[in-house]
Amino acid sequence: MDAKADIREYMHELGRAARAAARVLARADTNAKDKALHAIAAQLRASASELVAKNRKDLAKAREEGRDSAFIDRLTLTAASVEQMAKGVEEVAALADPVGEITALEKRPTGIEVGRMRVPLGVIAIIYESRPNVTADAAALCLKSGNACILRGGSEAIHSNRAIAACIKAGLEKAGLPLEAVQVVETTDRAAVGELITMNEYVDIIVPRGGKELIARLMRESRIPMIKHLDGVCHVYIDDQADPEMAVRIADNAKTQRYGTCNTLETLLVAEGIAAKVLPAIAAVYRAKGVEMRGDPATRALVPDAKAATEEDWYAEYLAPIAAIRVVKGLDEAMDHIALYGSQHTDAIVTNDKARAQRFLREVDSASVMVNASTRFADGYEFGLGAEIGISTDKLHARGPVGLEGLTSQKFVVLGHGEVRT
Amino acid sequence: MDAKADIREYMHELGRAARAAARVLARADTNAKDKALHAIAAQLRASASELVAKNRKDLAKAREEGRDSAFIDRLTLTAASVEQMAKGVEEVAALADPVGEITALEKRPTGIEVGRMRVPLGVIAIIYESRPNVTADAAALCLKSGNACILRGGSEAIHSNRAIAACIKAGLEKAGLPLEAVQVVETTDRAAVGELITMNEYVDIIVPRGGKELIARLMRESRIPMIKHLDGVCHVYIDDQADPEMAVRIADNAKTQRYGTCNTLETLLVAEGIAAKVLPAIAAVYRAKGVEMRGDPATRALVPDAKAATEEDWYAEYLAPIAAIRVVKGLDEAMDHIALYGSQHTDAIVTNDKARAQRFLREVDSASVMVNASTRFADGYEFGLGAEIGISTDKLHARGPVGLEGLTSQKFVVLGHGEVRT
Numbered sequence: 001m002d003a004k005a006d007i008r009e010y011m012h013e014l015g016r017a018a019r020a021a022a023r024v025l026a027r028a029d030t031n032a033k034d035k036a037l038h039a040i041a042a043q044l045r046a047s048a049s050e051l052v053a054k055n056r057k058d059l060a061k062a063r064e065e066g067r068d069s070a071f072i073d074r075l076t077l078t079a080a081s082v083e084q085m086a087k088g089v090e091e092v093a094a095l096a097d098p099v100g101e102i103t104a105l106e107k108r109p110t111g112i113e114v115g116r117m118r119v120p121l122g123v124i125a126i127i128y129e130s131r132p133n134v135t136a137d138a139a140a141l142c143l144k145s146g147n148a149c150i151l152r153g154g155s156e157a158i159h160s161n162r163a164i165a166a167c168i169k170a171g172l173e174k175a176g177l178p179l180e181a182v183q184v185v186e187t188t189d190r191a192a193v194g195e196l197i198t199m200n201e202y203v204d205i206i207v208p209r210g211g212k213e214l215i216a217r218l219m220r221e222s223r224i225p226m227i228k229h230l231d232g233v234c235h236v237y238i239d240d241q242a243d244p245e246m247a248v249r250i251a252d253n254a255k256t257q258r259y260g261t262c263n264t265l266e267t268l269l270v271a272e273g274i275a276a277k278v279l280p281a282i283a284a285v286y287r288a289k290g291v292e293m294r295g296d297p298a299t300r301a302l303v304p305d306a307k308a309a310t311e312e313d314w315y316a317e318y319l320a321p322i323a324a325i326r327v328v329k330g331l332d333e334a335m336d337h338i339a340l341y342g343s344q345h346t347d348a349i350v351t352n353d354k355a356r357a358q359r360f361l362r363e364v365d366s367a368s369v370m371v372n373a374s375t376r377f378a379d380g381y382e383f384g385l386g387a388e389i390g391i392s393t394d395k396l397h398a399r400g401p402v403g404l405e406g407l408t409s410q411k412f413v414v415l416g417h418g419e420v421r422t
Numbered sequence: 423m424d425a426k427a428d429i430r431e432y433m434h435e436l437g438r439a440a441r442a443a444a445r446v447l448a449r450a451d452t453n454a455k456d457k458a459l460h461a462i463a464a465q466l467r468a469s470a471s472e473l474v475a476k477n478r479k480d481l482a483k484a485r486e487e488g489r490d491s492a493f494i495d496r497l498t499l500t501a502a503s504v505e506q507m508a509k510g511v512e513e514v515a516a517l518a519d520p521v522g523e524i525t526a527l528e529k530r531p532t533g534i535e536v537g538r539m540r541v542p543l544g545v546i547a548i549i550y551e552s553r554p555n556v557t558a559d560a561a562a563l564c565l566k567s568g569n570a571c572i573l574r575g576g577s578e579a580i581h582s583n584r585a586i587a588a589c590i591k592a593g594l595e596k597a598g599l600p601l602e603a604v605q606v607v608e609t610t611d612r613a614a615v616g617e618l619i620t621m622n623e624y625v626d627i628i629v630p631r632g633g634k635e636l637i638a639r640l641m642r643e644s645r646i647p648m649i650k651h652l653d654g655v656c657h658v659y660i661d662d663q664a665d666p667e668m669a670v671r672i673a674d675n676a677k678t679q680r681y682g683t684c685n686t687l688e689t690l691l692v693a694e695g696i697a698a699k700v701l702p703a704i705a706a707v708y709r710a711k712g713v714e715m716r717g718d719p720a721t722r723a724l725v726p727d728a729k730a731a732t733e734e735d736w737y738a739e740y741l742a743p744i745a746a747i748r749v750v751k752g753l754d755e756a757m758d759h760i761a762l763y764g765s766q767h768t769d770a771i772v773t774n775d776k777a778r779a780q781r782f783l784r785e786v787d788s789a790s791v792m793v794n795a796s797t798r799f800a801d802g803y804e805f806g807l808g809a810e811i812g813i814s815t816d817k818l819h820a821r822g823p824v825g826l827e828g829l830t831s832q833k834f835v836v837l838g839h840g841e842v843r844t
Contacts, residue, residue, distance in 0.1 A: 023761060027785045100784060106806060112795050114805045117783065121817050204817055223641065225818045246840040253842030339445060348836075361539065361835050362522060363449050373534050373838025382843070383536045383834060384528060395543050395626055396647045397819040400834045412805060412822045413783050414770075416795025418668040420675035421804070 004191055011195035014150055015202025017180035018123045022148035024178050026120050030097040032175050033144055037093035040171030041086040044136065047167050048082040054163040055132065062156055074130045077160055085136045085164075088387070092140040095386040098404045099146045102413055111419045116410040120146035122204035124407065125196050126389075127152045127218070129210040132160035138207070139168050139182040141389050145407035148181050150203065152196055155188030162186070197222035207390055227402055230393045231317045231343035232262030234375045237334040237360070239351035240273030244281070246372060247274070247350045251282045253374040254348065256289050260319045262391060263346050263368075263378040267314060267324040269334045272298065275327045279303055291321045298327035314341040331356050338364055345393055346370070346378040346400075367393060367400035426613055433617035436572055437624025439602035440545045444570035446600050448542050452519040454597050455566055459515035462593030463508040466558065469589050470504040476585040477554065484578055496552045499582055507558045507586075510809070514562040517808040520826045521568045524835055533841045538832040542568035544626035546829065547618050548811075549574045549640070551632040554582035560629070561590050561604040563811050567829040570603050572625065574618055577610030584608070619644035629812055649824055652815045653739045653765035654684030656797045659756040659782070661773035662695030666703070668794060669696070669772045673704045675796040676770065678711050682741045684813060685768050685790075685800040689736060689746040691756045694720065697749045701725055713743045720749035736763040753778050760786055767815055768792070768800040768822075789815060789822035 025033075044051070055077035062075055098118050105115030124147045128134045135151055142149035153161040165184035172179050185192050197206055197218055206226045208215050215228055236254050238247040254265035270279055275298065283303040286293055293299075294313045295306035306325065313324040314337070328334045331349075338347050348370035349360040357371040368378040378400065380388025385403030392398045398406035447455075466473070477499035484497055520540050527537030546569045550556045557573055564571035575583040587606035594601050607614050619628055619640055628648045630637050637650055658676050660669040676687035692701055697720065705725040708715055715721075716735045717728035728747060735746040736759070750756045753771075760769050770792035771782040779793040790800040800822065802810025807825030814820045820828035 023785070023787075026787065027781070108804065108806055110799070110804065112792075112799055112804075117791075119784075119787070122787065219645065225647070225816070243840065249840060249842055257843055359449070362541075363445070365445075365448065365541070365544065366833065368834040368836065369539075370534075370836035371838060372840050373836050374842040376843040377532070377534055377836055377838075377841070378834070382530065382532065382534075383836075384530055394647070395831050397831075399831055409817045409819075409821055411788065412790040412800070414790065414792035414795050414799055414805075416793055416799075418665070418671060418794050419799070420671055420796040421679055421798040 007187060007189055007191045008195055010187065011185075011192055012199060012202070014183050014185065015123070015199050018148040018150050018183060019202050021178040021180040022120070022122045025143070025146050025148055025181050026099070028146065028177060032177060033097065033146070034093045036143060036171050036175035036177050037089050037140055039174040040136070040140070040168050041089040043167040043170045044082055044086040044089065044164070047163065048079050051082050051160065051163050052077055052079065054159040057159040058157050067156075071130060075132070075157055077132060081133065085133050088133070088137055089140045092144050092387055095144060095404060097144065098408050105415075110421070111417060113415040115413050117413045118408050119411050121407060121409055122147060123202055124149045124205050124207060125152065125203045125224075126150070126207045126209065127193060127196070127214065128208070129154045129214065130156050132157045132164060134209060135161045135164040135184065136168070137387070138389060141387055141404060141407060143181060145404045147407055150183050150185065150196065152185040152193060158188050194221065197224060200224045209390055227390055227392050227398060227406065228394060229262065229391050232264070232345040233266050233315065233317050233341065233343040234263055234345055235267050235269055235338050235342060235347045236265050236375060237269040237331070237338070237347070237349045238271060238274060238278055239331060239349060239353060239356055240271040241353040241356065242274060242278070242350040243352060244274065244278050247278045248281045248285065250348065250350050250372070250374050252285045254376055255286065255291060255323050256321070257374070257376050259321050261376070263375050264319070265323065265375055266316060266318055267326065267341070269326055269328050269337055270299075271330050271334070272327050273330070275299075275302055279325070286323060289321070291323055293323055293325055295325040296327060299325045317343070331359065335360065335363055338366070342366065343393060346375045348373060348375050367391070429609060429611055429613045430617055432609065433607075433614055434621060434624070436605050436607065437545070437621050440570040440572055440605060441624050443600040443602040444542070444544045447565070447568050447570055447603050448521070450568065450599060454599060455519065455568070456515045458565060458593050458597035458599050459511050459562055461596040462558070462562070462590050463511040465589040465592045466504055466508040466511065466586070469585065470501050473504050473582065473585050474499055474501065476581040479581040480579050493552060497554070497579055497582075499554060503555065507555050510555070510559055511562040514566050514809055517566060517826060519566065520830050527837075532843070533839060535837040537835050539835045540830050541833050543829055543831055544569060545624055546571045546627050546629060547574065547625045547646075548572070548629045548631065549615060549618070549636065550630070551576045551636070552578050554579045554586060556631060557583045557586040557606065558590070559809070560811060563809055563826060563829060565603060567826045569829055572605050572607065572618065574607040574615060580610050616643065619646060622646045631812055649812055649814050649820060649828065650816060651684065651813050654686070654767040655688050655737065655739050655763065655765040656685055656767055657689050657691055657760050657764060657769045658687050658797060659691040659753070659760070659769070659771045660693060660696060660700055661753060661771055661775060661778055662693040663775040663778065664696060664700070664772040665774060666696065666700050669700045670703045670707065672770065672772050672794070672796050674707045676798055677708065677713060677745050678743070679796070679798050681743050683798070685797050686741070687745065687797055688738060688740055689748065689763070691748055691750050691759055692721075693752050693756070694749050695752070697721075697724060701747070708745060711743070713745055715745055715747055717747040718749060721747045739765070753781060757782065757785055760788070764788065765815060768797045770795060770797050789813070
């Protein structure tokens with residue numbers, strides 16, 4: 001199956017099957033979906049040694065191709081990671097089913113009652129890279145939210161993904177749900193992605209989980225709505241009404257708890273009225289942990305070993321032990337900085353002044369805004385969503401961490417008694 | 423200002439100004455927004471004769487160009503329609519402000535409290551055709567929901583739109599809100615639309631209000647999310663458990679109350695068990711009102727003057743006194759038909775069987791699903807939204823009639839007490 005026409009036909013076949021399965025899944029009851037999820041988890045556990053064996057094929061190829069150790073890490077399945085995958089699927093089974101509930105039912109003057117019902121989106125395409133655990137995670141979230149899915153993992157994980165897909169099919173079969181509810185794209189040809197992101201008669205939404213290159217390609221080429229994640233240039237602003245000890249603790253945690261995550265602090269903003277009190281202490285922590293500091297002149301006056309920040313630093317998502325630091329006059333200048341340089345992901349203020357906290361919450365236009373907490377909390381689990389399919393930096397539909405609810409929509413339901421419009 | 427580069431610069435200037443105004447509007451309190459809306463309404467009334475005079479210029483050009491009477495109708499402003507516009511703006515002022523409320527605040531095991539705050543989308547671009555009243559309606563909805571807007575009306579209404587824009591600016595000024603909160607594109611060059619739909623650094627969402635050609639162009643060329651309306655191929659399914667009198671009443675109203683609207687019935691589906699009882703009566707009504715009937719063989723056996731329906735008829739959005747009619751076995755065949763040929767806009771079932779009604783509500787994947795009511799109710803006013811910017815046939819973000827809430831989004835807010843992640 002290498003010719004372009006064949007791939008097109010194959011992908012459209014997946015699309016048609018997914019659309020048909022989506023109709024069945026949309027009306028499946030919670031018990032059937034949970035039964036399938038538990039059966040999938042059991043099958044993953046029972047197949048653990050086979051999954052690890054198939055994964056070895058992918059690993060051998062990755063080593064042959066000279067991939068780096070971070071890549072190999074992401075790709076590797078072990079008995080422990082398979083168990084983790086199975087547990088993740090069971091956790092999704094334990095979440096409340098968002099589908100079918102009618103809310104806000106209200107009687108109108110005409111006599112009709114109008115409400116909203118939460119319903120699945122339909123068919124979700126998930127395009128991801130090396131981590132094979134995404135296959136199980138994403139399938140579980142789509143299944144629980146009543147959506148069919150088409151999973152397109154990286155070619156580097158194809159043997160692992162096929163083996164996981166077999167476990168999922170076995171679970172679906174046990175619960176009497178259509179096997180096409182979860183389909184893994186079997187070809188590694190890149191043309192398959194091109195088809196997937198343009199067949200809008202079959203795919204309702206695309207969730208890319210991968211690097212910026214992948215998302216940039218999809219933004220250029222896709223005509224289907226996406227739940228997508230761009231940059232995470234996160235700020236902590238330390239107000240002059242902050243508790244100094246809390247300020248140091250949050251600046252430390254937001255930057256250093258993990259360097260490579262999207263909700264990590266990249267730029268620290270400090271009010272000039274408190275800079276002399278907190279910046280040397282924060283710098284001491286950063287210095288001890290090997291965080292490179294790049295500051296504006298006012299910062300460098302207080303932190304002599306900070307390098308001079310350039311204009312590019314304020315835009316940078318380092319994902320590394322580097323922090324940009326700027327001293328600002330106060331709240332307004334901090335919010336102006338965030339509006340200009342930020343990426344609308346996650347921003348926090350440290351202050352004991354309630355009015356300023358309120359202004360920051362209201363006026364900073366980011367998916368997650370925080371008062372007196374570390375930006376590292378911006379995460380589906382920490383926010384109580386139970387699980388997350390991704391974090392959205394878009395403004396429409398879902399903002400921030402996206403859980404089951406973000407994989408559903410609401411339609412209007414009208415209960416009438418024979419009313420007609422006059 | 424005709425050179426392409428000049429138009430680009432002009433549109434980007436509007437974009438920058440809108441972005442700046444959006445930040446101010448997002449924090450504007452309800453009183454200021456309502457004050458502006460009332461001042462706009464007052465100014466529209468005070469300028470009524472001027473608006474009508476400016477409108478005459480547009481009308482003269484339209485007549486010169488040989489436009490048809492429907493076009494002239496849509497374009498015409500009268501003292502009465504200006505009063506209507508002013509009243510519409512006041513009605514938006516009376517709606518509840520959706521912005522700023524924090525809901526679902528919940529304490530997490532870590533100690534942080536997580537909730538959601540409803541916030542404006544930012545900058546909304548509205549692209550519309552001849553009706554100048556859209557200028558006032560859309561501006562009012564965007565303003566109340568805290569969004570800046572860029573309005574691009576048709577060149578055929580440019581004098582009318584400029585005059586309405588002047589009234590809006592006067593109202594904004596009285597309330598101390600930025601004049602750039604509402605900007606009307608002053609050039610009639612089509613290149614302006616090309617800029618507007620690609621400057622995603624300034625525009626958060628596009629709302630096209632126009633025909634299919636406009637929407638098709640935007641779908642091809644735009645990279646900015648849209649709230650858009652495609653086809654309205656609406657169905658009424660008369661179940662064999664329907665009240666026959668109610669069935670006739672709803673089939674009549676859904677088809678004939680207005681022919682040209684998107685929520686008008688296009689295809690009538692009738693269960694074979696009740697067809698002989700209701701179809702002749704419905705046909706008599708349609709016949710009397712001059713509605714052309716196109717049926718499948720079973721329909722034609724009962725309605726001899728119905729023409730033979732072709733495959734294309736099941737897909738057709740006639741927007742005219744024509745109805746496609748098909749006899750189906752029952753609920754499942756009706757839902758299969760709707761899934762295959764429908765446009766996911768509005769579909770209704772007439773039945774006294776509660777289980778079937780429930781299945782129809784849950785399983786028919788349309789923006790509005792109804793039991794025992796006319797499809798003509800699918801409308802923002804009828805649904806209680808107060809006003810509508812449009813009807814969405816998309817699944818993400820907003821489905822069905824879109825009111826103020828659809829022009830907002832929710833961000834996460836985190837209230838901490840110094841918590842950090844471990």
